[in-house]
Each structure stands twice: as structure tokens, then as C-alpha cells.
Amino acid sequence: MGDPLVAPALVGFGVNLLLTEVIKAGRMAYRCKDECNELVAKLESVRPLVEQVNDNSSKGNEACTLWLSGFQSLLERAKVVTNECKLESRWSRRKRMVKFWRWKKLPSLVMKISSDIEEARSNTSLVTLGIVLSMHIPKQVEAFSFVKQGTPSLIVGVDEHFKKLKMSILQSHGGDKASHFGLQGRGGAGKTLLVQMLNNDDDIQMKYGKDSVIWMTVGLDAKVSDLYEKLGRCCILDNRVSEKFKLIKNQEEQRTFLKNAYAKKKVFLILDDVWEKPKYDHHDMLFWVDIARGQGSATLITSRSKSVLCKVQAKVEVVLSLPKEESWKLFCCHAFESGGALLTTLEELAWDVCEECKGLPLALKRCALHDLRRSKPIVDSNVDDELFGRLELSYKELKDDATRICFLYFAAFPEDYEIEADELLRMWVAEKLFGLDLSTEEAKDKARAHLEILVRRSLIDRYQGSNYFHIHDVLRDLALHIIGKAERGECGYECFFQSRKEYAIIPKIELLKDLKRMSFMGCNICKWPEDLQAPHLKVCILREISDIQSELMTSLFKMMPDLKFLDLSGNHLSDGKVPCFESLVSLTHLELGRNFFHEFPMSVVHLHKLVSLHVADCRSLKALPKSMGNLNSLVKLDLYGCRSLKALPESMGNLNSLVELDLGGCESLEAFPKSMGKLNSLVKLNLGGCESLEALPESMGKLNSLVQLNLYGCGSLEALPESMGNLNSLVELNLGSCESLEAFPESMGNLKNLKVFK
Known part of the structure; x- marks a missing residue:
């Protein structure tokens, strides 16, 4: 896979390496005309790299610009000299040999060029930083690769289907066209298990390449945009391709781009649980996700509907119910812990229940775990109701x-x-x-x-x-x-x-009155009702919603007086877009992770009942408010991955109830306030990956309840406070990769309860 970052990686190492080869070729060219050809080739291999760096050097420093200018001039001189040497005729060479001064002149020019190039190479390290800063560095795409699927230890009754389907896939040639295979069966018949086994199979991986086996769970509620995002960052695609794909917003254009990209690849694409329900512009899901059309590629589709598979003329394998003997075997493995003989009446009842499941593995497994004496036959004509009726036994038998x-x-x-x-x-x-x-x-x-x-x-x-x-x-x-x-x-x-609904439905007013739990995770909500009164709502999940209307949400929160848990993570909320939380007087848990705000929402500090606050991976967050210490009830504060956070307010020492503080990955955090020594309830403190943290205050020794302290990767930490020996409750201490730490304080010998030291 190509690297999108050419200059920074290559100037420091690649140019240096290429110039070494140029110098060797120059010295060889002193003696032999043929080697001049090699020198010219080496020079030409360096030229495009330098030109690319030069094109992007407008923002670089002066040293970088001067070096590039001089080096380009050097390349031009080298080209002229080596071409002159390369094109020298036999008569000219003989004439040069007669006149010693002429014999010496041309090779010496070659040697002078090589010497100058060697000097330029020695300066590459001095200008690398300038070039890195001058380049437009695209954000790396987090590629995904092969994922092994988990399968149960006990697998019954699918060997024949597995062998047949595997053989068909391995023997497919496809020619100029890609192959399609289908697995049809009702819900709970074992389709997903079969494709999981194929996904993990060594022979399949050998045929296509391990990273070319791509697993995609589709499902009824899948969003095309989510599936495309995953396909766009597949590790078999060049990073440049992935970056280009990210710039495309129109879904039709995304589909065309992905089809063209995968047309050049040989992949085994698994599309699990594809439904016939239309999606977007009256096209069904298969229209959007069937993109693996490269020569030799194959797509395996599982679906409950035969018509879905017929659309791509797939070679269909139908997964029917298990035979009677296999059903009994699977049922018994889950129903009876011992292999002893069963009472006659219990065995008869077990056979009755087993037959009621009609060979469906999922139903057999679930129903096997019930008290057989209380199981009753279920008769239903509708397939889904029939299946749900059997499975609902598991739900009804739950104790409370x-x-x-x-x-x-x-x-x-x-x-x-x-x-x-x-x-x-x-x-x-x-x-x-x-x-x-x-x-x-x-x-x-x-x-x-x-x-x-x-x-x-x-x-x-x-x-x-x-x-x-x-x-x-x-x-x-x-x-x-x-x-x-x-x-x-x-x-x-x-x-x-x-969840993941393109057009989510807001519950009716009469239902809202009794509602205690509500989730719209990953939904698009076109219009929120202005009168959304939910007096008994306790848990509200509004995670990863495309457009949170802050002013409207502020009004709606006023109608949720009993709300305890609110999740607004992953909504890309920026400054000015965060709702006001002051009216949520009963709120105890607030999730604000993975948002874009620079300034911490001030209304949070008025939530005096707040017990848990998660602000993880808010990478733009620069500071916490001075009044942060007002959250007297706070037990857990998660600031993991807040990379721009530089300091903590002194008022943090007033968080008397704080038990767990996670500051892991706060790369810019430079200091730890002295007041933190007043956190008498603190049990867990994670400072792992705080690369800029240079020192810890002496007040650390007052954390009498501290059990776990993680300082892994605090590369700038030069010393530990002498008071560390006072941490009498400390059981686990991690000092791994603290490269600047030279010595431990003598008082650490007093840590009598320390059991884990890394």
C-alpha cells in the first residue's frame, strides 16, 4: 500500500539512501562509460522527489528553500557532465588520453559532482524538519484489515453446507466477471455461522489473500454511508485512494468510485444479512454494496430472501433446518450438563420441545436452557411469530x-x-x-x-x-x-x-408519558417535536446523530426532569452547538466524548448531582473551567485522549468524591496542580501517555486512598516527588517508557502494599 507522505519520510532516509547510490554510481562513472548510464538513472530517480518537495516548500524555512535550490542546480550540473561523458566517442576518448590535461578534466568533473552531492546529503538531516513543516500532510486513514470472526466451540449440522460452499468458492474462476454466491435461510438457521467459518478458513484466505477477505455486516438498519466508510479505508486500497474517497460526498459518486477502485482488486467480499427493503433513491441495499467486480473476485451474500440473491444471479445454497438427529444432539448439548440417562418423562418432554424448534439452531440452543417441565408447545402459522414465540420462552423465564x-x-x-x-x-x-x-x-x-x-x-x-x-x-x-x-x-x-434509521420516528405523546428509556443511536431525525414531555424518562441515548439542534434540545431537556443518564457522544458538537444542561437537575451520568468543542460547556458545572462525566477523545478541548471543582458529587472523570488539554484548574482539588480520574493520552498536559493532593477519595489515576508532563507535585503523597497509578509513556517526566513513599494504599504502579526518569526517590521503599511494579 502506497505512502501518501512522500517528503518527510524520504528526505530523512530515502533521499539519503538514493544519494548514497548516486555517489557510488559517480565514482564508478569515473572509470567506465556504462556506469555513466547508471549515474544518469540514479539522478533521474532523485529528481521527481526533490521537485515534489520543492513544489510544497513555499511554507518551509529559509534553510530548506536554499538547500532545495542548491540541490536542484547540482542535479542540472550532474546531468550535463554525465551526458557528456556518456556520449563521448571512441576518437574523443583516444584524443583525451594523448592530452593528459584533457583526460583528467572530464572525470574530475564527475568526481566533483559526486563530492558536492555527498556534501548535500550530509545536510539533509538539517533541513528535514523544514520540509516536513512545509508539506501538506494528509491525515492518515485508519485502515481496517482482516477480522477473524468468533465461532462457538460446538458446531453441529453444518459440515455438508460448509464443504459444498467452500468447494464452489475455491473452484470459481470467474474469468472477466466476478462470482456471486448466496446463502439463503430463515432467521436463526445458522447462515452467519457458516460465513464466519468461511471467513476464517485458511484455504479461502490463501486463494484471495488474508487482507482481501472483507467482512461486512449489513442488516436491516445499516446505513450505506457507514458501509462505504469502511470499504473506503480497506487496507488493500492505496492511502491516496482512501483520501480521495473521503472528499466525495455524493453517494452515487461514492458508489462509482468504489466500484472502480475494487475493479482493480481481487477480493472475497462477505455481505452478511442483506435485506430486500429499498434504501435511498428507491434502490435496494444490494445495489449499493455489490461493488466487488474485479477479475477473480467473489461476493458471498446471506439473506432470508431468495429474490435478493436472484438479482445478482448468485449460486444459491439453501440452509434448511437441522435433521432430527442433529437437532437432538445440539439440544442435548445445551440442555443437559451431564451425559447420564434421563428420566423417561423428561426425555419425552425434551423430544417435544426439540420438535417444536423445528430444526432451527438458534431456537434449539435458547430453548434448551429452560426448565423443560414448564415448557409448552407453541403453534403459530406466521414464520416470524413462530420463531419469536419459541425464543420468547427464554425471555419469559427470566426471573424478574x-x-x-x-x-x-x-x-x-x-x-x-x-x-x-x-x-x-x-x-x-x-x-x-x-x-x-x-x-x-x-x-x-x-x-x-x-x-x-x-x-x-x-x-x-x-x-x-x-x-x-x-x-x-x-x-x-x-x-x-x-x-x-x-x-x-x-x-x-x-x-x-x-438505531441507524434514516428517518427516525419520534414516539407518540401518550407513550412519552410512560417512557423511561429512549435511544436514537446513529439516527437522522428530521424534526423534533416542540412539545416532547417525558416526565419519567431516565435514560436518553442521542449518540452519533447527524444534526443535533442545540437550542431545541435545550428546550426539550426542560421537559425531562427525572433524566439520570444522557449520552451525546460522537455528535461532532463544536463551540456554540452544545445544548445547555442546567435544567437537568437530576442528571447523574453525562457522556460527551468524541465531540469537537474547544471550550468546555459551562452549564455542566451546575449539575451538582453529576456522578460520572465522560469527555474522552474530545481532541480539541484546551482547558477546563475554573469552577470545575463545583461538581462535588463527581466520582468518575474521564478525559482520556483530550490531546489539546494543557492544564487542569486548581479547583480540581475540591472534587472530594472523585474516585477515578483518567487523563491517559493527554499529550499536551504539562503540569499537575498542587491542589490535587486534596483528592482524598481518589483510587485510580491514569496519566499514561502524558508526554509533556515534566513533574508531579509533592502534594501527590497526600493521596492516601490511591491504589492504581499509571505513568506509562510519560517521556518528559524527569523525577518523582519524594512524597511518593507516603502512598500507603498504592498497589499498582506503572513507570514503563518513562525515558527521562533517571532515579527513584528513596522513600519508595516505604510502599509496603505495592504488588505490581512495571
């Missing part, structure tokens, strides 16, 4: 409304969204879902326990070895189905969730 609400919360996020446990915990704790009298830590423990219940019931899945969770799209549909048909008094009636 709190657990049911935890499950429904997963519908607040877009399809195939990786949901971090901490996100859910903050919402559930803010709502006081598990009781009014629990402490924050007790509520978090309850929340984690409920997540484990949902995992054990196979209603959600945990990403292996991580703190992230995922819900199957059919089970997410089930949650939306439950919410949609809920009646007053049921917990589903208190929820309204939409």
Missing part, C-alpha cells in the same frame, strides 16, 4: 423485570454492535435498576451478575476473553418485537429504541 429490562437494553444498540459492559453498567446504575438503596459498587456487582445470567441463558454472547458483548440479530429483533407489542404495565412498554 430487572433481568428482562437488561435484555431489552440490547435493542438500544445497532445490529451487530460490540457493546462494552461498562456502557451498560453506567446506564443501569444511573437508572437504579436494581434498587434505590444500593451503593454504586453494589449496583455494579448486580449488573455484572445480570449480564452473566443473560450469557448463561444464551440470550447474549460475550466476545471471548473481553469485556464486550453481542446479541444475535434475531434476538435483537425479538427484543424489538417484545417492545413493540408490550402493553401498559409491562417493562417493554417503558422502552423506545431506534
Whole structure:
């Protein structure tokens, strides 16, 4: 993949390397005419680079400009001399040999040129900075590459489909055309599992190249713009191509550009869960995402609809239900922990339930986890209702409304969204879902326990070895189905969730009166109602919305007196565009991460009940207000990745309730206020990656509750305060990559509770 940044990388290293080759060629040219040709070639290889740098040097410093001017002149002289030497006739050479002075003149000119070039090379390091500053440096595109898909340890009944489809893909030649393969089946039949196995298959990766296997989850609520953004930064595309794509705003033009870009690539594109529903300008989703048309490319599409696959004349493999024996095997693996004999009555009931699932793997897995004695046959004519009816057993068997609400919360996020446990915990704790009298830590423990219940019931899945969770799209549909048909008094009636909708629907006035949870994540909302009264609303997710109208939102917040949790992250809010929060007198959790404001919203400091404030990755934020210390209830403050933040106000020392402070990645932070020593409740302090931080105040030693201190990557930190030895509660200390740190204070020997030292 090409590097879009030519000059800075090459002047410091590449030009130097090229000039070394030029010098060698010049010395060879002294002796041999043939080597003159090589010297000319070397000079020509340097010329385009220097010209490109020179074209962009208008903003560079004077030394840079002088060096470029002199070097270009040197190249011109070298070209004249080497061409003269290269074109010298045999008679001229003999004549030169007779006249010693003439024999010496031409080669000496070549040697003089080589000497001058060598001197110019030695000065490249002096002007590199000037050239780097003069260049227009495009922002690097974060490319994505091959992603291995997680598959369950137990896989039953798909071997035949897998082998057949894999063989068809490996044997496809395509000729001048790309190949299309389709996988059709109803929801929960195992289509996604099959394509996950194909995505991870070594033979498939060998045929196309590992990074040319591209996984795209489409789904019913997908936005074409999101899918295109991912396709545009695929690592198999040149960075220049990705940069050009970012400049295109029209969706039709984006489609044309991507089709042309991928026409030159051989890829295996997986489009999982494509729907027939029209999207944008009366075209269906397949019209927009079927862009892998390069020679030898293949596209694998999964869909519930055969007509979707017929549009591209795909070779279709139909995934039907599992055979009876395979169904029983899968059911038993999840229903019975031991392999012992079953009671006759229990086995008969198990067979009845197994037959009710009609070979659908998802239903078999979920229904297997119920108490079989309470399972009842379900008869329904409608396919979706039939499936949801079976799956709804898992929901109804949950022990209380709190657990049911935890499950429904997963519908607040877009399809195939990786949901971090901490996100859910903050919402559930803010709502006081598990009781009014629990402490924050007790509520978090309850929340984690409920997540484990949902995992054990196979209603959600945990990403292996991580703190992230995922819900199957059919089970997410089930949650939306439950919410949609809920009646007053049921917990589903208190929820309204939409995500990634082009034209989101605002709930009706009568529903708003009972609403406690509302999400419009990733939606386009054309018009907010002026009268949006939600007196009981506790959790409101307005993340990644295309156009937040600050004045209107300020008015709407006045009609949400009981709001506890508000998420406005990822909305690109700039100065003057942030709503006013003063009316949210009950707010305890506020998420403002990934926004563009330079000045911190002053209305936040009036939220006296605020417990958790997340402002992570607000890279333009330069300072916090002097009145920041007014947030007396604040327990957690997350400022991670605020790269422009240079200082903290002295009033921060007044945050008596603060337990966790995250300043990781605040690259410009130069000092830590002395008043921070008054943070008696502080348990976790992250200063990792604060590259400009040169010193810590002596008052650090007064942080009696501090358990974790991360100073990793504080490259400018020259010394630690002598008072460090007073941190009696410190258990974990990370000083990795503190390159300027030469010695530790003697008092560190007093850290008797220190167990982890890096």
C-alpha cells in the first residue's frame, strides 16, 4: 500500500539512501562509460522527489528553500557532465588520453559532482524538519484489515453446507466477471455461522489473500454511508485512494468510485444479512454494496430472501433446518450438563420441545436452557411469530423485570454492535435498576451478575476473553418485537429504541408519558417535536446523530426532569452547538466524548448531582473551567485522549468524591496542580501517555486512598516527588517508557502494599 507522505519520510532516509547510490554510481562513472548510464538513472530517480518537495516548500524555512535550490542546480550540473561523458566517442576518448590535461578534466568533473552531492546529503538531516513543516500532510486513514470472526466451540449440522460452499468458492474462476454466491435461510438457521467459518478458513484466505477477505455486516438498519466508510479505508486500497474517497460526498459518486477502485482488486467480499427493503433513491441495499467486480473476485451474500440473491444471479445454497438427529444432539448439548440417562418423562418432554424448534439452531440452543417441565408447545402459522414465540420462552423465564429490562437494553444498540459492559453498567446504575438503596459498587456487582445470567441463558454472547458483548440479530429483533407489542404495565412498554434509521420516528405523546428509556443511536431525525414531555424518562441515548439542534434540545431537556443518564457522544458538537444542561437537575451520568468543542460547556458545572462525566477523545478541548471543582458529587472523570488539554484548574482539588480520574493520552498536559493532593477519595489515576508532563507535585503523597497509578509513556517526566513513599494504599504502579526518569526517590521503599511494579 502506497505512502501518501512522500517528503518527510524520504528526505530523512530515502533521499539519503538514493544519494548514497548516486555517489557510488559517480565514482564508478569515473572509470567506465556504462556506469555513466547508471549515474544518469540514479539522478533521474532523485529528481521527481526533490521537485515534489520543492513544489510544497513555499511554507518551509529559509534553510530548506536554499538547500532545495542548491540541490536542484547540482542535479542540472550532474546531468550535463554525465551526458557528456556518456556520449563521448571512441576518437574523443583516444584524443583525451594523448592530452593528459584533457583526460583528467572530464572525470574530475564527475568526481566533483559526486563530492558536492555527498556534501548535500550530509545536510539533509538539517533541513528535514523544514520540509516536513512545509508539506501538506494528509491525515492518515485508519485502515481496517482482516477480522477473524468468533465461532462457538460446538458446531453441529453444518459440515455438508460448509464443504459444498467452500468447494464452489475455491473452484470459481470467474474469468472477466466476478462470482456471486448466496446463502439463503430463515432467521436463526445458522447462515452467519457458516460465513464466519468461511471467513476464517485458511484455504479461502490463501486463494484471495488474508487482507482481501472483507467482512461486512449489513442488516436491516445499516446505513450505506457507514458501509462505504469502511470499504473506503480497506487496507488493500492505496492511502491516496482512501483520501480521495473521503472528499466525495455524493453517494452515487461514492458508489462509482468504489466500484472502480475494487475493479482493480481481487477480493472475497462477505455481505452478511442483506435485506430486500429499498434504501435511498428507491434502490435496494444490494445495489449499493455489490461493488466487488474485479477479475477473480467473489461476493458471498446471506439473506432470508431468495429474490435478493436472484438479482445478482448468485449460486444459491439453501440452509434448511437441522435433521432430527442433529437437532437432538445440539439440544442435548445445551440442555443437559451431564451425559447420564434421563428420566423417561423428561426425555419425552425434551423430544417435544426439540420438535417444536423445528430444526432451527438458534431456537434449539435458547430453548434448551429452560426448565423443560414448564415448557409448552407453541403453534403459530406466521414464520416470524413462530420463531419469536419459541425464543420468547427464554425471555419469559427470566426471573424478574430487572433481568428482562437488561435484555431489552440490547435493542438500544445497532445490529451487530460490540457493546462494552461498562456502557451498560453506567446506564443501569444511573437508572437504579436494581434498587434505590444500593451503593454504586453494589449496583455494579448486580449488573455484572445480570449480564452473566443473560450469557448463561444464551440470550447474549460475550466476545471471548473481553469485556464486550453481542446479541444475535434475531434476538435483537425479538427484543424489538417484545417492545413493540408490550402493553401498559409491562417493562417493554417503558422502552423506545431506534438505531441507524434514516428517518427516525419520534414516539407518540401518550407513550412519552410512560417512557423511561429512549435511544436514537446513529439516527437522522428530521424534526423534533416542540412539545416532547417525558416526565419519567431516565435514560436518553442521542449518540452519533447527524444534526443535533442545540437550542431545541435545550428546550426539550426542560421537559425531562427525572433524566439520570444522557449520552451525546460522537455528535461532532463544536463551540456554540452544545445544548445547555442546567435544567437537568437530576442528571447523574453525562457522556460527551468524541465531540469537537474547544471550550468546555459551562452549564455542566451546575449539575451538582453529576456522578460520572465522560469527555474522552474530545481532541480539541484546551482547558477546563475554573469552577470545575463545583461538581462535588463527581466520582468518575474521564478525559482520556483530550490531546489539546494543557492544564487542569486548581479547583480540581475540591472534587472530594472523585474516585477515578483518567487523563491517559493527554499529550499536551504539562503540569499537575498542587491542589490535587486534596483528592482524598481518589483510587485510580491514569496519566499514561502524558508526554509533556515534566513533574508531579509533592502534594501527590497526600493521596492516601490511591491504589492504581499509571505513568506509562510519560517521556518528559524527569523525577518523582519524594512524597511518593507516603502512598500507603498504592498497589499498582506503572513507570514503563518513562525515558527521562533517571532515579527513584528513596522513600519508595516505604510502599509496603505495592504488588505490581512495571
